[in-house]
Amino acid sequence: MSGNIVRPYGxxxxxxxxxxxxxxxVPFGTPTEKARAEGAAMQLATKMGLDPAMVVHxxxxxxxxxxxxxxxxxxxxxxxxxxxxxxxxxxLLSSAEVNLRIRSNLGxxxxxxxxxxxxDAHTVGIDAILNVKGHxxxxxxxxxxxxxxxxxxSQVAVPDLxxxxxxxxxxxxxxxxxxxxxxxxxxxxxxxxxxxxxxxSEPEGSARPLLVVGGPRFDPSMAADLGxxxxxxxxxxxxxxxxxxxxxxxxxxxxxDEVAPGDEAAA
Amino acid sequence: MQTRLNxxxxxxxxxxxxAAKAGQPIVEMAKTHTTVSVERAVLRLAGLQGADAxxxxxxxxxxxxxxxxxxxxxxxxxxxxDALRSxxxxxxxxLAEAAALGRVSFRIPAGDxxxxxxxxADAALAVxxxxxxxxxxxxxxxxxxTSEPRKPWIYLIVATGDIYxxxxxAQAAAREGADVIAVIRxxxxxxxxxxxxxxxxxxxxxxxxxxxxFRLMRAALDETSRELGRYVRLTNYASGLCMPEIASLAGLQxxxxxLNDCMYGIIFRDIxxxxxxxxxxxxxxxxARAGIIINTGEDNYLTTADAVDAAHTVVVSxxxxxxxxxxxxxxxxxxxxxxxxxxxxxxxxxxxLELAHAQLVRELFPxxxxxxxPPTKHMTGNVFAGYLLDAFFNLCxxxxxxxxxxxxxxxxxxxxxxxxxxxxxxxxxRYVRDAAGRLGDSFVPAPGGFIxxxxxxxxxxxxxxxxxxxxEGLLNAIAEGTFGITRRPADGGRGLDGVIKRADGYFNPxxxxxxxxxxxGPGDSGSIAASEVGAAKIGASR
Numbered sequence: 088m089s090g091n092i093v094r095p096y097g098x099x100x101x102x103x104x105x106x107x108x109x110x111x112x113v114p115f116g117t118p119t120e121k122a123r124a125e126g127a128a129m130q131l132a133t134k135m136g137l138d139p140a141m142v143v144h145x146x147x148x149x150x151x152x153x154x155x156x157x158x159x160x161x162x163x164x165x166x167x168x169x170x171x172x173x174x175x176x177x178x179l180l181s182s183a184e185v186n187l188r189i190r191s192n193l194g195x196x197x198x199x200x201x202x203x204x205x206x207d208a209h210t211v212g213i214d215a216i217l218n219v220k221g222h223x224x225x226x227x228x229x230x231x232x233x234x235x236x237x238x239x240x241s242q243v244a245v246p247d248l249x250x251x252x253x254x255x256x257x258x259x260x261x262x263x264x265x266x267x268x269x270x271x272x273x274x275x276x277x278x279x280x281x282x283x284x285x286x287x288s289e290p291e292g293s294a295r296p297l298l299v300v301g302g303p304r305f306d307p308s309m310a311a312d313l314g315x316x317x318x319x320x321x322x323x324x325x326x327x328x329x330x331x332x333x334x335x336x337x338x339x340x341x342x343x344d345e346v347a348p349g350d351e352a353a354a
Numbered sequence: 355m356q357t358r359l360n361x362x363x364x365x366x367x368x369x370x371x372x373a374a375k376a377g378q379p380i381v382e383m384a385k386t387h388t389t390v391s392v393e394r395a396v397l398r399l400a401g402l403q404g405a406d407a408x409x410x411x412x413x414x415x416x417x418x419x420x421x422x423x424x425x426x427x428x429x430x431x432x433x434x435x436d437a438l439r440s441x442x443x444x445x446x447x448x449l450a451e452a453a454a455l456g457r458v459s460f461r462i463p464a465g466d467x468x469x470x471x472x473x474x475a476d477a478a479l480a481v482x483x484x485x486x487x488x489x490x491x492x493x494x495x496x497x498x499x500t501s502e503p504r505k506p507w508i509y510l511i512v513a514t515g516d517i518y519x520x521x522x523x524a525q526a527a528a529r530e531g532a533d534v535i536a537v538i539r540x541x542x543x544x545x546x547x548x549x550x551x552x553x554x555x556x557x558x559x560x561x562x563x564x565x566x567x568f569r570l571m572r573a574a575l576d577e578t579s580r581e582l583g584r585y586v587r588l589t590n591y592a593s594g595l596c597m598p599e600i601a602s603l604a605g606l607q608x609x610x611x612x613l614n615d616c617m618y619g620i621i622f623r624d625i626x627x628x629x630x631x632x633x634x635x636x637x638x639x640x641x642a643r644a645g646i647i648i649n650t651g652e653d654n655y656l657t658t659a660d661a662v663d664a665a666h667t668v669v670v671s672x673x674x675x676x677x678x679x680x681x682x683x684x685x686x687x688x689x690x691x692x693x694x695x696x697x698x699x700x701x702x703x704x705x706x707l708e709l710a711h712a713q714l715v716r717e718l719f720p721x722x723x724x725x726x727x728p729p730t731k732h733m734t735g736n737v738f739a740g741y742l743l744d745a746f747f748n749l750c751x752x753x754x755x756x757x758x759x760x761x762x763x764x765x766x767x768x769x770x771x772x773x774x775x776x777x778x779x780x781x782x783x784r785y786v787r788d789a790a791g792r793l794g795d796s797f798v799p800a801p802g803g804f805i806x807x808x809x810x811x812x813x814x815x816x817x818x819x820x821x822x823x824x825x826e827g828l829l830n831a832i833a834e835g836t837f838g839i840t841r842r843p844a845d846g847g848r849g850l851d852g853v854i855k856r857a858d859g860y861f862n863p864x865x866x867x868x869x870x871x872x873x874x875g876p877g878d879s880g881s882i883a884a885s886e887v888g889a890a891k892i893g894a895s896r
Contacts, residue, residue: 110774146777149526154774240624242545271558303767321735 091168095161103160107135110154115147128155136161173307177334179326182231185333189233192339197332199228200252200296201261202239205275212302213238213263216325225326234329245275245282252296253286258336259297261328264305273313276300280314297335299328358798359710359717359809365817366718372820373673376828381681383628384635388862390547390852392636393417393430395598396864399482399606400475402446403565405551412450413599414548419453424460427857433460435478436471446478462859475863482606483643483867489608490645496576497585503533506751507587508783509725509760513538513770515557517567521574528578528586531780534611534758536589537571539563544594544623545848549603559770563590563600568607587611589649592637593619595629595849601637605644611690611758612641615651616678617671620832620842622654627829627842629849631678638682639868648684649758650675653694653727655837661696661731665711666815667837668693670823672715673816676722683868686721690758694727695747703804705746710808712754713799718813726751728762740764741782748786753797759783 097104109131113124125142132140137159144156180188189197201217217238218227229236237255239248252260262279264272280298287295301319310318317331394413405411417430424433434449437458443449452458463471510532512523517537524535540557543550553570554562561567568590575586587610592601597614604612616634619625641648652668652675659667672691679689693715697704715724728747733740744762751759761779763771771779799805823831835841 108774110772148773148777149529152773154777241622242624269558 091166093165105161106158108156110152112151113153114151115153124153128157132157132159136163177331180330180333185329186231186233188333189337192337196233196235197336198235198255198257199259199261200237200255200257202243202248203241204243204245204248204262204279205271212265216328225324227325228329231329245279249282249286253293257296259299259332262300264302272302272304276313276315357717359713359806361717365813369673369817369820372824373677376823377674377677380631380828384632386856387632388854388856389629389632390417391596391633392598393426395602396431396862398599398602399864400478401482404447411548411551412447415454416450420460424462426854428462428859429861431475431863432462432471432861435475436463436467439470439474479863479867486605486644493608500579500583500585503584505757506759507533509534509758511536511538513560515561516555517553517561517570520561525574525578534587534589537561539591547595549596549599565603568603568609572608597633598636601640604646605640611647611649614648616675617837618651618654621837624847626847626850627832627844629853635682638679638684642683643868647688647690647723649690649725650692652692656694656696657731662707665812666819669812669816670819671837689722690725691719691722692725695729695750696731698732699743706804707808708750710805712750714809714812716754723757725758726756727760730766733766735768737764745782745786748783749790752787752791753794755794
């Protein structure tokens, strides 16, 4: 087996052992029902490629449903050479480095306007990125001396966001979306980018700010599709966002980098 | 309840006095102002229901029309019942229809006309309050006929967006052990300046709070309560721009608990602070009358602020909620003050810190049905670790005698819970309750030890913050981001245009009934609330 081919690891290399749990809408009352339910779980496990499969736990939930935990062996091979990874296209900087970069390369404070748009009232995500408190031990963007943060909060209407971004002279607009029912996060993000495009194309319109969306259910590779510049997924820290903003909005020679003057490609 | 933390009673008294002092100017403001939603609630309590062809409720139409032609400084009741009498309209709906078409010119009546309008309004409101009082008695009758669940009550959320899907889910959850069902509202509802009408099947991450949805769910849970021989409570959310109306609908449809925080809307929904405080006072008066337990939202602060650093902001907010609640007539047994298990599990001694905070709250509010919220912020997607964290939350809850436990889901932050997630969560809490439910009896933190020291430290920090709030004024403290870090200026946020200063001669027939010193009404007395929850306490006593 080449180094690029792997299998799930249970307790021995190559044993292919995995665990799954699921619910089937079948009763688990009488002995016959129980046997039928376990058989149904085995059938699903087998169709999923678990062979041999073992139903280690089955429990009736109310009269109509049964919950299963299944262990089994999969024969599938994982080819690591076929895995596509989106590498981070910007260097991760400390807050001091971000401040220095903005000061040296932009020469003024970087303005960030943040909001939850549409009906989404979940400000946890945007607050975790913007509030001083931050998260995962990293302070939020309000903590950065060279970043001016305007946090509009929740349920901001797109036209209000566009107007406010213009008024504040926003370099970047950060939008977080947690609610995903009926793909509201996708619809809202598209509506937002379209509104900013429209505003920028007006004769008097100012340049479109950098549009960044974030939320646990976004696919980071969909930026172009949504018409935004960048998507941050689950687990993004304020430091990553700040580093990205500095890389894109304050490009130029890294002030900490003594080498390669004039080389701006890295930004 | 015996004290386990050796708190200095003088300090506890000082904290309460400071909270009262900070809250008093807000009460004065609430007493001298009204809002469009308070006035709409008056009409709802008088029985005005339904909406126009666009779905805009008649209460909105009528209040808007009165505001336009006569102003709301005297309240909606005087001009509305005056027009009803003098115009010969058979009922409020007919009046609202005519008003919406611009066919009614409202005035502020004087003399005999005013007296007649008042009498008519009083009679109409007496019907609504009669129903609220009867519902309260019905609740007690249902509890007597079934039984009062033991504490802690297990609180579960349903949120499909479709009331007809919610009902079987709620009934299933009750059969699996839930004592309290909360129907989460559609996420946009708090910022709607009207209450939608009818049974609804479309919502975003929740189901609209409507009078009909309330009625349908309460009826279904009555059926399930009888089936199980255990009274299953129903909860919804009296928050947002229509807080007073939702509170009124809850009283009219016998909901049992309502989320109703004094500051949540300001901080998390950016609703104007003045609007919120005026609306919450009226809504709490209704809840007090209806025997509804309120749930406050302090747990939310810890989702944005750090649960260790901001522990004292929770206590301060609870003291404020207690002051505002009691001022509005709520009994201790109706104060479901909130807090949460949100300390980063990577912090050393995090469980000891949680125990200290939970026990502190228990001892500060010995007679309040405290609502304890499970971890959300540090639920990482590792569902196995999350299940363990939820078990520790449950353990802390039973050790410190919390009254209402919202059940944590190991898939918190991943998706709306699977059926199996909910089942596993109930298995978790049942195990902890059965295995360690009496552990609280033996839980006495070492005198002078870490837990006692930590609790005292948080109490001292709370007093420090209360001093600061008194120096600055509560509205300024909120403006500066004292709670939940979010900054909310007193004249910012939504809904300020719906705030109206009362004129001399302002008349609100609901407030007059609510603020009458001794309450009328068959079978109603202040002791019902106490006996309702008191019975549960005795049932669960060790």
